[in-house]
Amino acid sequence: MKRIYTLLIILSFVVLSSVQGAVIHVPDDQATIQAGIDAAQAGDTVLVADGTYTGAGNTAINFYGKAVTLMSLNGPDMSIIDCENNEVGIYFVSGETENSMVYELTIRQGYGSSVGGGIRINDASPTIINCIIEDCSAQGGGGLGIMNSGSTTIAGCTIRNNTATTGTYGGGGISIWGPTVHVYDSLITGNTAPNSYGGGIAALYGGNVTVVNSLIAGNSSQTGGGLYNNSGGITAYNSTIYNNTATISGGGFGVNVARSATVTDSIVWGNSPDQFNFSYALVTYSCVQGDYTGEGNIDQDPFFITGSLGDFYLDHELPSESPCIDTGSDLAESICYIIPDNPRQSFCMSDRTTRTDELPDSGQVDMGYHYFPDQTPTPTPTPICWNDGDVNLDGGLTSGDAQLCFYIVMGTYSPTFEEACAANCNGDESITAGDAQNIFSAVLGMDSCIDPL
Numbered sequence: 226m227k228r229i230y231t232l233l234i235i236l237s238f239v240v241l242s243s244v245q246g247a248v249i250h251v252p253d254d255q256a257t258i259q260a261g262i263d264a265a266q267a268g269d270t271v272l273v274a275d276g277t278y279t280g281a282g283n284t285a286i287n288f289y290g291k292a293v294t295l296m297s298l299n300g301p302d303m304s305i306i307d308c309e310n311n312e313v314g315i316y317f318v319s320g321e322t323e324n325s326m327v328y329e330l331t332i333r334q335g336y337g338s339s340v341g342g343g344i345r346i347n348d349a350s351p352t353i354i355n356c357i358i359e360d361c362s363a364q365g366g367g368g369l370g371i372m373n374s375g376s377t378t379i380a381g382c383t384i385r386n387n388t389a390t391t392g393t394y395g396g397g398g399i400s401i402w403g404p405t406v407h408v409y410d411s412l413i414t415g416n417t418a419p420n421s422y423g424g425g426i427a428a429l430y431g432g433n434v435t436v437v438n439s440l441i442a443g444n445s446s447q448t449g450g451g452l453y454n455n456s457g458g459i460t461a462y463n464s465t466i467y468n469n470t471a472t473i474s475g476g477g478f479g480v481n482v483a484r485s486a487t488v489t490d491s492i493v494w495g496n497s498p499d500q501f502n503f504s505y506a507l508v509t510y511s512c513v514q515g516d517y518t519g520e521g522n523i524d525q526d527p528f529f530i531t532g533s534l535g536d537f538y539l540d541h542e543l544p545s546e547s548p549c550i551d552t553g554s555d556l557a558e559s560i561c562y563i564i565p566d567n568p569r570q571s572f573c574m575s576d577r578t579t580r581t582d583e584l585p586d587s588g589q590v591d592m593g594y595h596y597f598p599d600q601t602p603t604p605t606p607t608p609i610c611w612n613d614g615d616v617n618l619d620g621g622l623t624s625g626d627a628q629l630c631f632y633i634v635m636g637t638y639s640p641t642f643e644e645a646c647a648a649n650c651n652g653d654e655s656i657t658a659g660d661a662q663n664i665f666s667a668v669l670g671m672d673s674c675i676d677p678l
Contacts, residue, residue: 248272248662257282258295258306267292272658273330275303284312284335288351292324299657301357305331313337314361317349323378326352328635337363340394340402341370342387350375350404353382361387365394365427366401367416375404382411389418389427389446395453396423397444401432409437409562410572410597418446422479423453424469432457437562438577440537440594442467449479450496458485463553463560463574465492465537465594466500467529475502490553490560492527492593493517510554512592523548527592532581533599539579539591550579553590560590610646614664614674618643622678627664634658650674 246268253274255261259282261271275298278284283306286295295315297304306314314332317325327344335343335358342361344353346369358368367387371377384398394400397416399408400423413425421427424444428434434457441451441464450469452459459478466477476496478486486506493500494514501508501517510521517524528540528547539547554560561573577595578585585598616626616633630648632638633656640648648656650663652675666672 246270250274250662251278259283259286262286262288262291262293262295265291265293267324270294270296272296272298272662273304274298277305277307279307279309284308284314285316286314287316288319288321288325290319290321290325292322294326294328295330296326296328296658297330298659298662299655301329301331301355304329305333307333308335308361310334310336310362313341313343313345313363314358315344317351318345318347319349321349321351323350323352323376325349326354327356329355331357331359332361333357333359335361335363337361337366337370339363339370340365340372340400342367344369346371346375346377346404348373348375350377353377353379355381357383357385358387359383359385362390363394364391365389365418365421366396366399367418368398370394370396370400370402371404371406371432372402373404376406377404378407378409379411380407380409382408384411384413384416386415388416389421389423392420392447394427395421395429395446395455396427397425397446399423399426399434401426401428401434401457403431404433406432406434407437408434408439411439413439413441414443416444420447422446422448422455422481424450424471425452426459427453427455428457428459429455430457434459436461436464438463438572438574438595440465440467440535441469442537443469445470445472447471447473448481448502449475451477452479454478454480454486458487460485460487461489461491463490463590463593463595464488466494466496467492467537468495468497470497471502474499477501478506479503490590490592492549494527510552510592512549512552521552521554523552530581532596533583534596537594538581538596539593541580541582547579547591549592551589551591553592555590556588557586557590610642612649612652612675613647613678614650614667615678616640616644616647616664618647620678622664622668624665624668627661627668630656630661630664631658634661652676 342363
């Protein structure tokens with residue numbers, strides 16, 4: 226029977242609104258990111274050009290409740306909000322919903338005087354996708370501080386090298402006080418809470434977090450180096466919790482009293498001084514160092530190896546084949562995480578891989594974190610590949626071609642080979658919002674694609 230988990234957020238609404246509304250360019254249309262947000266209406270996209278953005282108007286960005294998408298032109302490595310350790314990067318504190326979204330930006334060196342250094346969320350439910358949050362600090366939630374009510378989704382993000390500075394709030398990477406949070410396809414590494422708990426993630430005072438197909442590694446704190454639970458609940462599926470440290474207890478996973486914790490199809494290994502500081506979690510079909518009672522659990526070296534995307538692939542070669550291969554709870558194709566109408570964010574474990582040859586998982590699911598297969602297309606010498614902007618292949622160039630290009634960028638449309646070629650207007654072998662912008666300009670006669678019609 227297919228086991229499907231529906232994450233309670235409809236990203237398709239965000240995507241559709243963003244491509245159907247106006248596009249406000251920063252800095253061309255508005256000089257700062259905040260000015261772009263201020264000028265935007267519900268459904269608009271604020272598109273940030275390449276560059277590093279600092280100072281007033283580019284930090285302490287407040288959405289003011291608007292259903293707006295803030296996104297980079299060419300990905301998080303190219304558009305960087307650098308708070309220079311002076312301000313929080315972004316605020317969601319006015320009841321924002323899932324239709325308020327940050328997409329493919331880097332937030333660096335944010336500073337919060339209380340909770341949330343990179344992003345502060347209070348009584349709101351925004352969506353954070355494919356972002357990098359790094360080198361930020363706050364009393365708690367160095368990377369993200371998420372408080373009170375709401376439901377936040379963090380997808381495909383890297384949260385690294387952030388710090389919770391005091392003993393009050395916890396959560397070097399993420400501190401959750403009350404709301405529900407989904408974290409999936411994310412890397413949470415190198416975060417620290419040296420005076421408190423939850424180096425990677427701390428769920429506090431009713432906060433509940435579900436961690437799906439994520440890597441939690443190299444984090445540190447006093448208690449719960451990787452994850453910490455106090456009066457909330459933490460559930461981890463197909464995740465790897467590795468090499469986290471605690472100076473007191475719970476190197477991998479810590480709690481202070483009996484609280485809800487569920488771990489399935491995961492690897493908990495190499496944490497110090499222990500993997501768990503408790504014995505009542507529901508842990509099943511997982512690889513746990515030192516053994517942990519539960520159906521399908523094993524206590525054997527997972528044999529990690531390095532591949533093109535990182536150090537946590539599983540060795541699939543004899544004689545050192547990983548015991549975590551094909552030993553999970555169900556078929557990989559039957560374990561699916563569905564966000565309606567958004568194919569880029571919805572996935573089954575059979576869409577991910579633990580193999581260095583990038584073949585997707587098949588049969589019984591492998592334990593632990595899975596990578597998105599690195600399947601960069603090999604260029605094919607063929608006259609069919611024209612970078613002409615005619616994405617819908619109707620022989621003409623209209624605004625509909627630019628809109629379809631946006632759908633491809635946001636992941637709501639899967640193009641054919643010919644459509645992908647046409648969408649790559651600038652011919653750089655990567656389809657970005659910049660291509661959609663170029664196609665719009667070509668329609669207006671202000672620009673042209675590499676292969677004009």
